[in-house]
Amino acid sequence: MDLYEGLISRRTIHRFRTDPVPDDIIRLMLSAAIQAPNHHLxxxxxxxxxxxxxxxxxxxxxxxxxxxxAQRQNRPHAERIAEQARTEFAMLSVVVAVIQVLADDPYRQQEDYAAVSCATYAMMLAAWSQGVGTYWGTGAITRYPPVLKLCQVADNERIVALVRVGYPKEIPHVPRMAAEDKTLWLT
Ligand SMILES: Cc1cc2nc3c(=O)[nH]c(=O)nc-3n(C[C@H](O)[C@H](O)[C@H](O)COP(=O)(O)O)c2cc1C
Structure with missing residues (x-):
């Protein structure tokens, strides 16, 4: 798959097959991630x-x-919703937590967040190049103390993404607005 084709065809995968993703593919993803641009290296x-x-x-x-x-939102069947959420993760092959080491300076933190986001995307694209799908997840779970403990997240760190990794069961179609509608061309 060439780079442009990968960029255009990659989608967030919501339904994964259960067959395991080899560690070598995870290593390839991580090797791509660390090549992401990052200011001041x-x-x-x-x-x-x-x-x-x-x-x-x-x-x-x-x-x-x-x-x-679900309980705070007073949703009916809260336990069923939570059980489904558990099963979604339990059936996965791998989740990669992407962690940002937080600099003292807020501006540096913002630039570093951009860099970590680039690394996350690079990781996802590398997976895609191998026929492996990903899902960049965030939300309260990335701040949940037991999860921080599991991932050995230090006080000066935060989880930027919990990336689900697996072979796609189906690839959704997600339309975009045309680039022309988002672009101002100056001469
Ligand atoms: C910073 C960031 C956080 C995201 N967090 C979530 C999330 O918590 N739950 C979710 O369903 N998707 C999440 N996504 C994935 C987007 O929903 C997804 O990229 C979007 O629907 C477009 O689909 P595509 O990736 O297939 O183009 C996140 C994406 C980014 C960049």
Missing amino acids: TQPWRFVVIRGQSLQELANYRYEVALDK
Whole structure:
């Protein structure tokens, strides 16, 4: 797959097959991630590859976070919603936590967040080049203390993305507005 084709065809995958993604593909994704542009070469990222028993633990934390949210929203069938959230994670092959090491300076933090986002996207595109799908997830689970503990996130760090990784069961179509409608050409 050439780079442009990968950029155009990549989609967030919501439904994954259960067959495992080889560690070599995860390594290839991480190698791509660390090539992301980053100002002053701060390389402000860290990655945690979550598999096996740790992934089951993460799935249980997802249940707790989803249950809390559904109950606070007074949603009927809160437990069923939370159970579904758990199963979604429990069935995955791998989740990669992308962590930003937070600089003291707020402006540097903002630039570093951009760099970590680039790294996350590079990782996703590298996966896509190997026929592997990803899903960049955020939300309350990225701040949930047991998840921070599981990923050994220090006080000067934060989770920028929990990237689900697996072979796609289906690839959704997600339309975009035309680039021309978003662009001002100056002469
Ligand atoms: C910073 C960031 C956070 C995201 N967090 C979530 C999320 O928590 N849940 C979710 O369903 N999608 C999340 N996404 C994925 C977007 O929803 C997705 O990229 C968008 O729907 C467009 O789909 P596509 O990636 O297939 O083009 C996130 C994407 C980014 C860049």
